[in-house]
Amino acid sequence: MTVAAGLGYALIALGPALSIFVSVIAKKPFLVLTLLSSTLFWLVSLILLSGAWRAFLPIKSSALWAYVIVIVTSVSFQEGVRLVFWKLYKKLEEMLNAFADRKSKPRLFLTDKMQIGLAGGLGHGVAHAVFFCLSLLTPAFGGATYYVERCSHMPFFLISAIISLAFLLIHTFSMVIAFNGYAESRKSDQFFVPVIHMVAAIMTLINLAPGGCAIGVPLLCISAALTLQYCWKMVCRRLRDNSDGR
Amino acid sequence: MRRRRTPTAMDGSILDSLGQEIVGVMSPVSICMLLVVLLVSCLSPLPSSIDSPSSTPVTAATLVYLESPSDPPAKKLAGALLNAAVFVVLVAAVTFLLVILYYYNFTGFLKAYMRFSAFFVLASMGGSILFSLFRRFSLSLDAPSAILLLLNFSVIGVLSIFSPAVPIVVRQSYMVALAIIVAAWFTKLPEWTTWTLLLALAAYDLAAVLCPRGPLRILVDLASSRDEELPALVYEARPTASNHSVSSSPFPAASVELQPQYPVNLNPNANPNSEPSPNSSSNDSSPGPNQADDSVVEIESLAEETLPLVPAATSITQLGSTHGDPISSVEQDDIFETSRGIRLGLGDFVFYSVLVGRAAMFDLMTVYACYLAIISGLGCTLILLSICRHALPALPISITLGVVFYFLTRLVMEPFVVGASTSLIMF
Numbered sequence: 001m002t003v004a005a006g007l008g009y010a011l012i013a014l015g016p017a018l019s020i021f022v023s024v025i026a027k028k029p030f031l032v033l034t035l036l037s038s039t040l041f042w043l044v045s046l047i048l049l050s051g052a053w054r055a056f057l058p059i060k061s062s063a064l065w066a067y068v069i070v071i072v073t074s075v076s077f078q079e080g081v082r083l084v085f086w087k088l089y090k091k092l093e094e095m096l097n098a099f100a101d102r103k104s105k106p107r108l109f110l111t112d113k114m115q116i117g118l119a120g121g122l123g124h125g126v127a128h129a130v131f132f133c134l135s136l137l138t139p140a141f142g143g144a145t146y147y148v149e150r151c152s153h154m155p156f157f158l159i160s161a162i163i164s165l166a167f168l169l170i171h172t173f174s175m176v177i178a179f180n181g182y183a184e185s186r187k188s189d190q191f192f193v194p195v196i197h198m199v200a201a202i203m204t205l206i207n208l209a210p211g212g213c214a215i216g217v218p219l220l221c222i223s224a225a226l227t228l229q230y231c232w233k234m235v236c237r238r239l240r241d242n243s244d245g246r
Numbered sequence: 247m248r249r250r251r252t253p254t255a256m257d258g259s260i261l262d263s264l265g266q267e268i269v270g271v272m273s274p275v276s277i278c279m280l281l282v283v284l285l286v287s288c289l290s291p292l293p294s295s296i297d298s299p300s301s302t303p304v305t306a307a308t309l310v311y312l313e314s315p316s317d318p319p320a321k322k323l324a325g326a327l328l329n330a331a332v333f334v335v336l337v338a339a340v341t342f343l344l345v346i347l348y349y350y351n352f353t354g355f356l357k358a359y360m361r362f363s364a365f366f367v368l369a370s371m372g373g374s375i376l377f378s379l380f381r382r383f384s385l386s387l388d389a390p391s392a393i394l395l396l397l398n399f400s401v402i403g404v405l406s407i408f409s410p411a412v413p414i415v416v417r418q419s420y421m422v423a424l425a426i427i428v429a430a431w432f433t434k435l436p437e438w439t440t441w442t443l444l445l446a447l448a449a450y451d452l453a454a455v456l457c458p459r460g461p462l463r464i465l466v467d468l469a470s471s472r473d474e475e476l477p478a479l480v481y482e483a484r485p486t487a488s489n490h491s492v493s494s495s496p497f498p499a500a501s502v503e504l505q506p507q508y509p510v511n512l513n514p515n516a517n518p519n520s521e522p523s524p525n526s527s528s529n530d531s532s533p534g535p536n537q538a539d540d541s542v543v544e545i546e547s548l549a550e551e552t553l554p555l556v557p558a559a560t561s562i563t564q565l566g567s568t569h570g571d572p573i574s575s576v577e578q579d580d581i582f583e584t585s586r587g588i589r590l591g592l593g594d595f596v597f598y599s600v601l602v603g604r605a606a607m608f609d610l611m612t613v614y615a616c617y618l619a620i621i622s623g624l625g626c627t628l629i630l631l632s633i634c635r636h637a638l639p640a641l642p643i644s645i646t647l648g649v650v651f652y653f654l655t656r657l658v659m660e661p662f663v664v665g666a667s668t669s670l671i672m673f
Contacts, residue, residue, distance in 0.1 A: 029269035030261045033625070036272075040618045047615075047654050050662030057661050067671055074673045100260045112261050131659075132667045135611035138287075148670065156668075163672055201673035213670065 001145045001157060006137050009157045013129045013164040020122055020172070024115060031119040038085065038123025045081045046131065049074055064208065071201045079194045082175070085120060086182050110242050113183070114176055114235065121175025125168035133157075133164035151213035162217055163204065166224040170200055173231040180234060189234065196227055268628050270483040271588050272621055275598060278422050279620070282429045282599040283606040283613055289378055289430070290607060312436075326438035330446035337450065341461040348468060360479060361404045364424060368400035372427045407479070414482065421481045425595035432596065433603040440604050441649065444597060448645040455639040466637045479592040588628065594640040598624075601648045611663070612655045619651035620644045 001009075011018075025031045053070065093116075097107045137157055140146065146156045174193045181189025200223045206216030317325070347356055373396050380387060403420040406412040435443065454460040469476045598620050605612040623644030631638050666672065 028261050029263070029265035032269050032272075033265050036618065036621055036625070040622050043615055043618055043651075046663070047651075047659050050659040051654075053662050054658050057665055067669075070666070071671065071673050078673070096260065096264075099264075103260065105260045108261070115261070128672070130614050131611055131663055132672050135609060135614065136664065136667060138610040148668070151670065156670075159670060160667060160672075163670065167672055197673075204671050204673070207670035216670075 001137075001140050001142065001155070003141060005145070006141055006157075009137055009161040010134055012158075012161040013133045013168065014126070016165065017122060017126050017129065017168055017172070020118070025119050025122065028115070031115055034116055034119040035123045035126070038120040039127045040123075041081065041085055042078075042124045042127040043131075045078060046127070049077055064205070067205060067208065068202075071205065072198070075194070075198045075201050079197065082178060082193070086179065089116065089120065089179070110238065113179065114238075117176040117179035118172065120179070121172040124175060125171035128171055129164040129168045132167075133160045136160065148213075150210045151207060153211075153214060159207075159213055159217060163220060166217075166220045167200065169224040170196060170227050173227050177227070177231050177234060180238060184238075192230060196223055196230075199223055267483060267588050268625060271481075271590055271628065272624060274418060274422050274481060274483075275590070275595060275624065276617070276621065278425050278429070278595050279599050279602045279617060281422075281426050282433070282603045285375070285379075285426065285430050286433050286603040286606045288382055289375075322438045323442075326436075326442040329439045330442040333443055334446045334450045337447075338454070338461065341454065341465075345461045345465050345468075348465060353474070357408055361407060364407055364420075364479070365400050365404045367424055367427055368403045368420075369396055371431055372396070372400070372423070375427060375430055408475075418481065421479065421592055422595070424479065425481075425592050425599060428592075429596045429599035429603060432600040433607075437604070437607075440600065444601055444645050445649060447597060448639075448641040451639040451641040455637055462639075463637065476589075480589045481592060481595065483588045483590070588631075590640060594644075597641060598644060598648075601645065601652070605648075605652050608656060609660065611660060612652050615651045615655040615659075616648045619647035623647040 021035075025035055052073075056066075093108060093113070100107050140157065147154075148156045148159070151159060174196060177189050178193040180186075181193070200220055203216050203220045203223065206212040206219070312325075344356065373392075376392075376396070379385075402416070403423065406417045406420050432440075451462075454462040455466075457463065466476065601620065602613055602616050605616040621644075623646070624640065626643050627638055627640050
């Protein structure tokens with residue numbers, strides 16, 4: 001993989017995150033801090049998970065059931081982590097509002113809350129892309145590339161970049177959805193997030209079948225698009241309600 | 247939409263400015279770490295050329311024991327511990343010397359010494375890094391222009407360190423450049439020595455800043471009681487916004503991370519011991535000058551090690567008085583700004599970057615984990631600073647977290663994540 005190809009793969013995986021960061025996050029220092037802490041949060045959860053699974057490694061690639069267990073436990077654990085993150089955010093929001101009252105500034109706007117959700121989700125997504133895709137890219141610079149036996153159409157790095165992109169989008173925007181769902185206590189939003197996360201994770205299992213990535217990766221992208229669409233509709237609705245209410 | 251709803255809002259939500267001070271410190275640290283990681287991954291020797299054991303420089307940190315890959319772990323550990331102990335003792339001695347000099351008002355000498363060492367770091371160590379970059383990428387530059395550029399670069403750097411006339415951006419960039427150069431040299435230490443050294447320095451930092459008679463604490467107290475700038479290389483975060491935001495800032499007190507510089511005299515003492523070692527066979531084309539550089543590096547590194555994070559209590563009262571009168575505060579801008587921004591010792595920059603640079607020799611995954619750990623440690627330290635408002639050591643929390651995350655990532659997470667992602671299983 002040449003340097004140009006490596007950069008291209010990295011941009012496929014992280015390009016959207018980069019543009020969100022530059023256009024929204026970087027302008028407000030507080031969002032940068034939120035992003036960093038959410039990334040750390042995800043990293044800690046990943047370390048805990050791998051600590052639990054360390055004893056059973058390596059998993060044989062033929063043992064489908066083992067992968068199913070890994071995915072189900074990991075996704076449920078991460079959704080639990082999201083709940084903890086939400087609880088922490090709730091406390092933070094109270095502190096921020098009290099702080100704003102003291103400064104006689106307006107309390108947090110709806111858009112502020114959504115931006116905090118976006119920053120938190122982006123932290124999860126970036127951490128995912130870095131650990132699952134980028135960290136494999138960097139040692140691989142050189143004259144050759146790598147193909148997985150079961151998916152010989154595309155270089156391994158291209159596939160993992162595309163998968164990372166899909167997961168980055170899912171992580172980022174499902175955090176916005178989840179935060180709004182918790183805040184409004186709408187059950188449908190609260191259920192949508194773990195379901196789409198679990199569905200997306202299970203779709204990567206298709207990659208284990210020979211040639212399966214030709215089906216699994218597009219399906220994954222579709223579920224990412226679905227998340228985007230759902231998030232868009234929900235944000236539009238809330239903004240409309242919000243401006244009508246005033 | 248949201249503007250309409252709050253016509254009374256002066257300038258949007260509180261999110262707009264909250265946390266500026268923290269990010270103002272974190273971003274230079276991040277830039278420094280990023281550049282060190284790039285430098286390390288560009289310059290790290292190809293696997294085929296590692297075989298020459300003489301490539302490890304002999305410095306103050308490897309006075310006692312020179313690690314060789316074939317040694318058993320127990321020997322490596324003992325040697326590394328010895329190295330770290332010797333290094334910390336050296337640093338402590340130099341710091342005490344500095345404090346004594348400062349106590350008896352040799353401020354001019356201290357500043358001259360610091361200018362000299364900054365020049366030395368920029369010109370000779372920076373130059374040698376520059377040349378190895380040229381070699382690595384097969385660039386060519388004729389000697390006269392290289393020397394001219396290097397000299398100009400170094401002289402501006404030296405001028406910018408203590409002169410208030412230089413724009414603060416220039417000073418900040420030179421501080422980062424100094425940190426990068428020193429950190430890049432430190433990453434050449436052998437692995438075990440690096441880890442023990444980092445931990446030992448974190449412990450030393452803790453003691454030197456927090457103990458009632460700790461040298462750095464004495465230095466900070468002296469400087470604030472004399473109302474002077476610290477005689478040390480310190481990164482100053484850009485002063486944020488204007489006076490009216492002072493009260494809203496969660497960091498009313500300036501925090502200072504100090505880093506003392508060691509005296510020149512140390513060099514001759516430390517060098518003779520390390521010189522006779524057989525590293526003259528190192529592959530550098532000019533062994534003589536290089537060895538001298540090594541010892542200087544060590545000394546420099548000593549200076550970098552003392553890194554207490556100090557908030558000056560007196561600055562609060564200063565702030566109060568200047569704050570009352572906006573007009574007079576204009577003329578006092580220097581004092582105002584310097585007493586307001588968060589200050590971080592250059593040594594913190596260096597050792598954060600050393601940790602990340604060492605992690606970069608393993609994998610990007612460890613780099614990222616260490617970066618997050620260090621930044622969150624720094625964040626914790628800054629939050630503590632806003633609570634207890636006196637100088638705090640910036641190394642202990644960050645370095646401990648960084649080391650813990652490095653080994654957790656390397657030993658626990660790496661196999662799991664690589665195993666999952668190479669089978670294209672992600673979640």
